[in-house]
Amino acid sequence: MIVVIGLVLVTVGTVLFHFLSPWWWTEIASNWGFIDTVIQITFVVTGIVFVAVLLFTAYCVHRYRYRKDRRSEYKPEDPKLEWWLTGLTSVGVVIMLAPGLIAWNDFVTVPEDAAVFEVVGQQWNWKFRFPGKDGVLGTSDARNINDDNPFGLNVDDPNGQDDILVDDSELHLPIGQPVQALLRSIDVLHDFYVPQFRAKMDMVPGMITYFWLTPIRTGTFDILCFELCGIGHHEMRGTVVVEAPEDFEAWLGEQTTFAQSMARAGNGADGVLSLVSRAASAETTATQ
Numbered sequence: 349m350i351v352v353i354g355l356v357l358v359t360v361g362t363v364l365f366h367f368l369s370p371w372w373w374t375e376i377a378s379n380w381g382f383i384d385t386v387i388q389i390t391f392v393v394t395g396i397v398f399v400a401v402l403l404f405t406a407y408c409v410h411r412y413r414y415r416k417d418r419r420s421e422y423k424p425e426d427p428k429l430e431w432w433l434t435g436l437t438s439v440g441v442v443i444m445l446a447p448g449l450i451a452w453n454d455f456v457t458v459p460e461d462a463a464v465f466e467v468v469g470q471q472w473n474w475k476f477r478f479p480g481k482d483g484v485l486g487t488s489d490a491r492n493i494n495d496d497n498p499f500g501l502n503v504d505d506p507n508g509q510d511d512i513l514v515d516d517s518e519l520h521l522p523i524g525q526p527v528q529a530l531l532r533s534i535d536v537l538h539d540f541y542v543p544q545f546r547a548k549m550d551m552v553p554g555m556i557t558y559f560w561l562t563p564i565r566t567g568t569f570d571i572l573c574f575e576l577c578g579i580g581h582h583e584m585r586g587t588v589v590v591e592a593p594e595d596f597e598a599w600l601g602e603q604t605t606f607a608q609s610m611a612r613a614g615n616g617a618d619g620v621l622s623l624v625s626r627a628a629s630a631e632t633t634a635t636q
């Protein structure tokens with residue numbers, strides 16, 4: 349009897365905890381409400397199975413408890429019951445998987461009016477790039493990466509000259525505008541994740557992955573790396589500020605373009621000085 353009461357208590361306790369728990373999702377800040385719905389459908393299906401299995405076990409423990417005058421019956425197969433179980437399990441699996449396929453299809457089908465920006469992941473920080481006035485991101489190559497060109501843009505690609513470089517872990521996005529995030533890693537696997545957006549995607553060296561979203565709530569949200577990427581993984585964090593379009597434009601206007609950053613690095617006393625100091629530090633490293 350103790351076992352029966354224990355099983356019933358675990359069932360009731362778990363269901364109550366699910367509904368009364370103070371730990372629920374953060375408030376959603378993107379158009380991906382359907383992804384929450386998909387997870388809730390999974391909760392319902394697995395919840396029903398969980399409750400049914402535990403209560404059935406409790407029932408059996410009680411109903412078929414040991415009695416001296418009773419013997420168990422040997423019944424290795426029951427085709428009718430097996431058909432029922434196979435059928436119900438299939439229905440449950442389809443209910444859980446089908447909405448996910450729809451959500452995934454939406455997630456990777458980028459609307460035509462989506463603006464584009466790039467996220468670059470690197471042990472252990474984030475960088476962002478927006479196309480300039482031409483609306484086109486310049487091409488890049490990991491082999492171009494150096495201190496003056498941390499994004500590895502192709503110097504002679506005209507599309508890249510006006511690209512806006514954000515060499516900082518704070519990203520800004522305008523509210524209400526669909527955006528496509530192009531994701532690039534320049535060392536190991538990372539994963540760009542903003543919990544409030546309900547959106548994340550792996551970043552794989554040598555390839556460009558993507559997803560899209562429309563921010564629907566202003567605020568400042570955490571960006572997390574969601575793929576264990578080395579000893580500093582836990583501190584690979586950033587922030588995304590969702591704000592009014594005019595505030596976003598103002599912020600964008602304060603950033604440096606690729607042409608400006610190259611001009612700064614290559615010309616003038618500043619450029620020469622940085623070259624000298626780099627040569628000096630190379631020497632120190634060599635003599636160490």
Ligand SMILES: [Cu+2]
Pocket residue numbers: 469470471472537538539573574575576577581584
């Ligand atoms: Cu990472």
